[in-house]
Amino acid sequence: MAKLKALTPLGAYEPLVDEFSGLSIREVTDRAxxxxxxRIGQEQACAVAAKALLGADLPEPQTWAAAGDFTAxxxxxxxxxxxxxxxxxxxxxAEVKTAVGDAAxxxxxxxxxxxxxLEGPCCFDVLERLCQLDLRSGxxxxxxxxxxxxxxxxxxxxxxxxxxxxxxxxxxAASLHHALVTAAGxxx
Amino acid sequence: MAxxxxxxxxxxxxxxxxxxxGAVERLADHVLAPExxxxxxxxxxxxxxxxxxxxxxxxxxxxxxxxxxxxxMLAGSMRAYANRWxxxxxxxxxxxxxxxxxxRRAADLIAKGVEVAAVVDTRADAPSVDGAELFAGAQxxxxxxxxxxxxxxxxxxxxxxxxxxxxxxxxxGGWNPNVHLTCHQRGRPAWREDIAAFVPAGDIPAxxxxxxxxxxxxxxxxxxxxxxxGAVASLAELGVDAKVAxxxxxxxxxxxxxxxxxxxxGKGRAWLDQQNDVTVKDVKLAHQxxxxxxxxxxxxxxxxxxxxQGKTSNxxxxxxxxxxxxxxxxxxxxxxxxxxxxxxxxxxxxGRSRGKEFRPTRLTPSHKWxxxxxxxxxxxxxxxxxxxxxxxxxxxxxxxxxxxxxxTRSSVGICDVTTLGKxxxxxxxxxxxxxxxxxxxxxxLAVGKVRYGLMLREDGICYDDGTAARxxxxxxxxxTTTANAVTxxxxxxxxxxxLWPDLDVQIISTTEAWAQFAVAGPKSRDLLRKIVDADHDxxxxxxxxxxxxxxxxxxxxxxRLFRISFSGELAYEIAVPARYGxxxxxxxxxxxxxxxxxxxxxxALGVMRIEKGHVTGNELNGTTAAxxxxxxxxxxxxxxxxGTVNSRREGLNTDDALMLVGLKPVEASEPVVPGSHxxxxxxxxxxxxxxxxxxxxxxxxxxxxxxxxxFLKNGGARxxxxxxxxNPLQNQEVLVEVVSAHFIDPEGERLRG
Numbered sequence: 045m046a047k048l049k050a051l052t053p054l055g056a057y058e059p060l061v062d063e064f065s066g067l068s069i070r071e072v073t074d075r076a077x078x079x080x081x082x083r084i085g086q087e088q089a090c091a092v093a094a095k096a097l098l099g100a101d102l103p104e105p106q107t108w109a110a111a112g113d114f115t116a117x118x119x120x121x122x123x124x125x126x127x128x129x130x131x132x133x134x135x136x137x138a139e140v141k142t143a144v145g146d147a148a149x150x151x152x153x154x155x156x157x158x159x160x161x162l163e164g165p166c167c168f169d170v171l172e173r174l175c176q177l178d179l180r181s182g183x184x185x186x187x188x189x190x191x192x193x194x195x196x197x198x199x200x201x202x203x204x205x206x207x208x209x210x211x212x213x214x215x216x217a218a219s220l221h222h223a224l225v226t227a228a229g230x231x232x
Numbered sequence: 233m234a235x236x237x238x239x240x241x242x243x244x245x246x247x248x249x250x251x252x253x254g255a256v257e258r259l260a261d262h263v264l265a266p267e268x269x270x271x272x273x274x275x276x277x278x279x280x281x282x283x284x285x286x287x288x289x290x291x292x293x294x295x296x297x298x299x300x301x302x303x304x305m306l307a308g309s310m311r312a313y314a315n316r317w318x319x320x321x322x323x324x325x326x327x328x329x330x331x332x333x334x335x336r337r338a339a340d341l342i343a344k345g346v347e348v349a350a351v352v353d354t355r356a357d358a359p360s361v362d363g364a365e366l367f368a369g370a371q372x373x374x375x376x377x378x379x380x381x382x383x384x385x386x387x388x389x390x391x392x393x394x395x396x397x398x399x400x401x402x403x404x405g406g407w408n409p410n411v412h413l414t415c416h417q418r419g420r421p422a423w424r425e426d427i428a429a430f431v432p433a434g435d436i437p438a439x440x441x442x443x444x445x446x447x448x449x450x451x452x453x454x455x456x457x458x459x460x461x462g463a464v465a466s467l468a469e470l471g472v473d474a475k476v477a478x479x480x481x482x483x484x485x486x487x488x489x490x491x492x493x494x495x496x497x498g499k500g501r502a503w504l505d506q507q508n509d510v511t512v513k514d515v516k517l518a519h520q521x522x523x524x525x526x527x528x529x530x531x532x533x534x535x536x537x538x539x540x541q542g543k544t545s546n547x548x549x550x551x552x553x554x555x556x557x558x559x560x561x562x563x564x565x566x567x568x569x570x571x572x573x574x575x576x577x578x579x580x581x582x583g584r585s586r587g588k589e590f591r592p593t594r595l596t597p598s599h600k601w602x603x604x605x606x607x608x609x610x611x612x613x614x615x616x617x618x619x620x621x622x623x624x625x626x627x628x629x630x631x632x633x634x635x636x637x638x639x640t641r642s643s644v645g646i647c648d649v650t651t652l653g654k655x656x657x658x659x660x661x662x663x664x665x666x667x668x669x670x671x672x673x674x675x676x677l678a679v680g681k682v683r684y685g686l687m688l689r690e691d692g693i694c695y696d697d698g699t700a701a702r703x704x705x706x707x708x709x710x711x712t713t714t715a716n717a718v719t720x721x722x723x724x725x726x727x728x729x730x731l732w733p734d735l736d737v738q739i740i741s742t743t744e745a746w747a748q749f750a751v752a753g754p755k756s757r758d759l760l761r762k763i764v765d766a767d768h769d770x771x772x773x774x775x776x777x778x779x780x781x782x783x784x785x786x787x788x789x790x791x792r793l794f795r796i797s798f799s800g801e802l803a804y805e806i807a808v809p810a811r812y813g814x815x816x817x818x819x820x821x822x823x824x825x826x827x828x829x830x831x832x833x834x835x836a837l838g839v840m841r842i843e844k845g846h847v848t849g850n851e852l853n854g855t856t857a858a859x860x861x862x863x864x865x866x867x868x869x870x871x872x873x874x875g876t877v878n879s880r881r882e883g884l885n886t887d888d889a890l891m892l893v894g895l896k897p898v899e900a901s902e903p904v905v906p907g908s909h910x911x912x913x914x915x916x917x918x919x920x921x922x923x924x925x926x927x928x929x930x931x932x933x934x935x936x937x938x939x940x941x942x943f944l945k946n947g948g949a950r951x952x953x954x955x956x957x958x959n960p961l962q963n964q965e966v967l968v969e970v971v972s973a974h975f976i977d978p979e980g981e982r983l984r985g
Contacts, residue, residue, distance in 0.1 A: 048786045048808065048815035055600045055814075061401035073811075081738035083659060123738075149658035149706075149738040155810035156745035173271075178279065193585075195592045214744040214810055215615070215650075226584055230271045 053158035053217035062225050064232040066069065066166035069224050071217075072209070075127050077153040080144065080209065082122040089147035090093035090122070096142040098126070108187035108200050117187035125153065125198070158217035160224055162208045166232055173177060173227045179208075193223035234404025239276070239753065244287075247416040251280040251439045251763075254577055273580045282439045282466040286459055287410035289445035290543045294328060294354075294405040295512050297374045297498030303381030306544075307337040307402030314344045322399025326350040326384055327364075327957075328372045331489035333450075334404035337360050341402075349398050352386050354492040372401065373497045378643045387497065407549055409446045415569035416801065424448055428491040429547075430566060441466060453484035493551035505545035505554070510535040515552040525947035529553055530567050539575045542567065558580025573575055579786070597747030597813025602831070613712055615651045617646045617835040629835065634933040636836035637843075639799060641934060642978075644753035645832040646820050649805060652698070652812065653717025654746060655724065657708040659737035662789070666700055666708060669724060671858060671867040671876060677702045682778045682794055685710075686858055686866055687720065692884055694858050696720050697847065699796055701780035709780075711790075715849055717743055727874070747813025751820065752803035752840075754982070755827040760804060762823040763816075777973045777984045786819055797983040798837070800844030800976050842941055845894060845973030850927040851941060852905070857884045860943060862892045862973070890924055891947035894973040895940040898954060902966045904929040904940035908957035915968070917958050926957055935975055944970060 052059050052073045059071035080102075088177035094102050100111035102124050108117035115127040137152035144150065162170065165193050171179055175192045179201060182188075186201040195216050200209040212220040233623070242257040255276040260266035274313040292307040293299070307327055313319040324347045327338040328860035338348045338361050341513055348364035358876040369389030376383040376395075383395045406428055411421045414432035422433030443462035444455035460476040467474045494502060494512050502512040514533045518524070522733070523532035535549045536542035540690050546566065554564045580588075594614045596602070607618035608629070620632040640644055658664060666674040670685035671694075677683050698711040712720040724739050751760060768783045769775060779795045787962065789812055797803035809814050821829055847861050857879055858867045867879050878884075895904055910924040911917050924947065929940035940957075944950060950970050957966045972978055 046819070048812040048819060049790045050601065050811035051597075051814045052811070055595070060830065081658075081740070083738065084734075084736040130747065146660075151458050151656040151658070151740050151742060152809075153740070153742070153745060155747075156742060171275070176277070213594070215594035215596070216592045218595060219589075223592075226269075229269045230584060231967065 053214045054220070054221060061219070064164070064166070064228045064229070065163060066232050067164035067170055067228055069221075069228060070161045070163070070222070072128045072159040072161050073139040075154075075159065076130045076133045078126045078137035078140050078159060079119065079151045079153050079202075080116075080124045080126055080140060081149045081151075083146065083148055086147040087122055090144055093147050094124075097140065101219075103187070106188055107185050109185065116177075119198075130154070142184075156214055157211045158214045158220065160210045160212075160221065162210065162224070163206065165206065167208055168205045168227045169231045170224075173197075173206065173231060174223060179204070192220065193227075195220050195223070235733075241607050242276070243574050244278075244413060245573045247283075247413045247437045247440070248571075249417070251437070252281065253278040253280060253283065253413075255582055256572075256574075267659065271584065273577070275576075275583065280439060282470055284442070284459070284462045284466055285413055285440055285442045285446055286444045286455070286462075287413060287446040289407040289409045289429075291451065291546055292405040292408050292547050293403045294330065294372075294492060294494065295502040295504050295548050296328075296372050296495035297500040297502050299372075299403070300503045300506060301375045301377050301381045301390065302379070303377070303398075303400040303537070304375065305400070307334050307400060307404035308612065310400065310402040311340045312473065313339045314341055314346065315603070318344070320344070320346050320400070322381075323347055324349050324398050325400040325402060326352060326372075326396060326398045327402045328352045328384075329404040329944050330354040330492035330925075331406050331487050332359070333407070334402070335359065336485070337402055338364050345455070349669070350384075350386070350396050352384075355490045356389060362482065371492075371495050371497070373495055374500070375401070382654070395814050405492065405548075407445065407450055407487065408543065409448050410543070410573075411446065412541065413438065413448075415566075416571055420564060423560075427487060428489050448787045450487050451484045452482035452716055453479075456480070456482060476508075479575055491551075493548050504536050504548040505533075505540055507540045507839045508534045508537055508545070510545065510549070512548075512552050512941045515549050516556060519553060519556045524553070524557060524567055526527060526550065526553065527567050537632075541573060542569070551651070553913070562612070566720070594651075594744075596648045596650045596812045598650075598817040600751075600814050601817045605831065607831075607833065612651060612727040612834065615714065617651060618648065618831070620833040620835045621831050630931060633833075633835045633839060634931070636830055636832035637839045638933050639828060639830035640753045640754070640799060640832055640836065643827045643829070644751065644755040644824055645799075645830045645836070646758050646817065646824070647750040647752070647832050647834075647837055648747070648813070648817070649750045650746070650810070651714040651717075652714035652743075652748065653710075653714065653720060654742045654748075655710040655712065655721055655725075656740050657700075657710055657737060658706055658739075659735070659825045660706055661735040661737050662706050662708055663702075665724075665732070665735050665737040666710070666730065667871055668873045670700070670725060671873050671879070673871065674700060674708075674866045675871075679704060680779060680781055682780045682796055684796075686863060688858070688867070688873070688879060690875055690878060692875045692879030692881060694852050694856055694861065694863075694875075694879075695854070696852065699794070701784065701794055703780065703794075708861060713849065713852075717741075723874075730752060745810055746807040747810045747816060748805055748807040749813075749820065750798065750803060750805050750837075752797060752799040752801045754802055754985075755829075756802055756804055756822075759820065759824045759827055759829060760793075762807070763806075763819060764791075768793075772985065789816075792828065798846060800846075800980075801840075801982050802985050803983060825904070838928075839932060842928050842930045842939060843934055843975040844931050845892070845941065845975065847941075848928070851892065851943075853927065856890070856943070859884060860890050860892060862948070888945045890943035890945055891926075892973050893942060893944045893947035893950070894971040894975055895926060895929075895942055895955075895957065895968045896935065896971055896975075897937055898967040898969055900937035902938065903939040903964065904968060905957060905959050905964060906940065908959045908964070908966070910942060910944055910968075911956045911958050913956060917956075917960065921953060923955065932975060939975055941973055 059073045062069040100112045103109040133175040141150040175190045244255045246254040257274040260272045291306045342363040352367045352370045358368040374385040414436040421430035432442045444459040456479045510533045518529045518532040536546040554561045576971040602618040606622040609616040610619035687696045700710045765784045785791045792807040794805040906929045908926045924944035926940045926942035932939045953970045957968045
């Protein structure tokens with residue numbers, strides 16, 4: 045039997061890039077994701093084990109942090125999303141589980157999400173048409189949950205006004221992408 | 233200043249809690265040929281710590297007979313046209329006023345070279361106007377003209393009438409501060425006698441202050457001064473030091489108004505609200521009909537509604553009502569102000585979405601394949617699912633559906649079932665947790681096994697069903713119905729955080745992460761053997777009914793395999809990471825070619841589950857308990873779980889309780905119609921003789937007739953009985969026979985084979 049060929053969340057074989065004057069919207073499909081949730085009474089052990097793996101402390105609420113191969117962001121009390129390059133960490137969940145053992149529950153999330161990276165000087169102008177977050181007063185390292193055109197997303201700020209990642213549910217990738225390019229086309 | 237953003241052509245339409253304002257920016261309405269793809273308007277939500285309202289004021293008219301003739305307008309508008317655009321409605325005009333501002337309008341127009349034939353001032357002591365004849369203590373009592381204003385009739389202070397030929401009349405009855413935004417949170421303005429107007433007062437929205445004409449400071453100088461002072465004060469409250477800049481010199485005259493609202497003379501129509509066609513007489517009628525509260529008067533007459541929002545008309549109406557009631561205007565009071573302040577197109581609230589964009593869609597992992605292979609899609613919540621796959625030559629959906637169902641039962645069918653909710657449940661107390669969530673026991677479920685489970689509401693009613701697969705001692709994957717994926721997840725999260733915070737359990741949704749397919753039918757194992765990598769045992773002994781395990785397919789792709797069946801056939805559900813879902817569908821179809829593998833949609837899925845007697849949302853309809861669907865004994869009495877106690881309620885356990893039964897027509901050609909009620913073969917058709925109702929029905933190609941599921945009183949003991957299925961809405965009566973709900977394989981041999 046032939047090997048199965050992967051599709052992107054937008055249903056193509058290659059990620060899509062949309063260019064606007066002052067903004068590019070790039071579909072990102074080369075990341076692996078795993079959720080990490082500390083078990084009861086194991087919060088400290090989870091933090092220690094995660095730090096050993098990630099090379100940095102697990103981030104505080106509403107923030108993300110990166111070190112080495114890994115990026116992590118806070119999702120809820122004692123709960124984080126971990127992110128790494130897919131080719132290098134295809135089995136990220138298993139890798140994390142090995143690192144944290146019984147201190148935490150780990151669930152593969154790689155294909156649960158789609159991601160679009162927004163880059164360029166016009167990020168504020170486009171994102172303020174789409175979500176309610178006060179991005180103009182935000183800082184690099186913010187990781188927030190919000191509704192973007194009726195789709196629940198994570199919004200990671202990499203450089204205020206310049207660079208953001210939007211992660212939404214994979215099944216709604218087409219709707220999310222449509223919202224992003226429609227708003228960008230309207231503003232730019 | 234880089235940190236200040238100016239929004240031109242933008243109107244604040246509402247003031248909401250916590251300093252939030254709504255505003256509409258008009259981006260392209262003034263553009264002759266707007267660019268496609270660009271927004272016409274933007275609806276902004278503005279969060280503020282402090283806001284300074286400088287909304288200005290609106291001039292108000294004076295009502296008099298036949299004041300709706302073209303050419304009669306507010307004096308302020310007339311002046312604006314002359315000063316800003318050098319336009320006048322006529323070269324010969326008159327002004328009707330009760331205040332000094334009206335006189336100033338006249339002076340401006342004279343300065344522009346317009347002939348002002350008369351200044352009609354209701355005040356006996358009105359000061360004179362250079363260049364115009366003044367009629368102090370006079371009123372405009374009527375107008376004439378064929379297609380527009382040609383004459384005004386005035387009654388002078390001495391009581392004589394006089395006709396004056398003019399082509400336009402500017403009316404100025406004073407100014408209403410635009411207090412609306414100060415009142416959107418139920419604030420009430422206060423009456424200021426000196427300017428005969430309501431001004432902001434009392435509980436205005438938090439963080440707001442008001443300057444200029446909106447606060448009753450009408451002159452240009454006062455507007456500049458109070459605006460600057462207000463800004464400095466607001467900044468000071470935010471801890472920013474600022475001082476008032478040097479203000480330019482500006483006019484600083486008083487309005488000097490003597491209130492005059494409507495001319496009492498004349499029997500013709502004197503319009504108060506030209507937008508809603510409300511006259512002085514209409515307000516009198518409202519009073520006569522006892523609609524005397526200002527809120528009632530407004531609704532009886534429509535005064536000040538909609539586009540007007542009371543801006544020009546309300547004061548006139550209040551004045552008429554006050555006079556009729558023998559009260560002062562402040563005693564009559566104002567109506568409640570509500571957003572939006574100006575009319576807003578519904579499209580502005582709708583935003584950029586058009587047609588089907590109004591809500592996001594969710595696409596299954598094999599959507600691309602389905603779209604390329606003749607699928608008709610159906611909305612299931614936000615999901616688009618294949619309903620059936622039309623083949624060349626098929627002219628009716630039933631042909632496609634019958635073919636899909638028959639092919640599955642005779643060989644093998646494939647259905648994308650990704651939409652079912654998947655919840656990853658982990659933790660040392662995961663089994664205890666599920667034991668409390670499900671009505672039946674889960675504590676002792678072996679690793680590598682799947683169990684069907686029922687979830688009850690607290691009141692004992694059954695609200696969802698699904699399976700839980702145990703992949704490790706501390707790891708389960710729960711599936712829910714498509715419709716209840718979010719509800720079940722939310723209930724679990726509530727239970728975990730609030731009911732039993734002491735349990736060590738972590739949950740997260742994985743619905744989207746895995747593409748899952750039902751592979752059903754007698755040839756399903758043969759098909760899977762061609763896909764699943766060789767080192768995994770698929771034999772009945774090695775992987776029996778209700779088994780689950782992690783496998784690999786197509787040369788190493790990670791997958792999860794479940795031996796579960798919704799169709800009643802030997803069946804599996806196979807899951808791969810979502811990115812491989814479309815390819816897996818292709819691979820299954822390619823490998824299944826020799827078996828005639830057939831993709832099936834939700835319609836055939838429904839046919840087969842009715843044939844098997846499996847319940848869905850139609851049966852779990854919010855009124856049925858486990859007992860009613862024939863699964864009463866599944867509710868374990870050896871443990872406590874959500875809803876167990878209430879499922880023992882007397883009312884849910886009567887001897888004649890509604891029980892799930894199968895139904896088929898006595899005449900095979902007749903339909904079973906869902907929603908029909910079940911009545912005795914003869915006798916009255918009435919709610920009191922009602923014996924049950926039909927929840928689901930389909931044409932069963934297997935049985936060769938329409939079949940249905942329904943609830944019948946004491947149904948378990950009534951097999952073979954004949955009943956009428958009545959549908960009074962369409963005058964339909966079908967004789968049906970009560971049969972087992974399991975139309976195929978009641979012993980369950982196929983799915984265990």
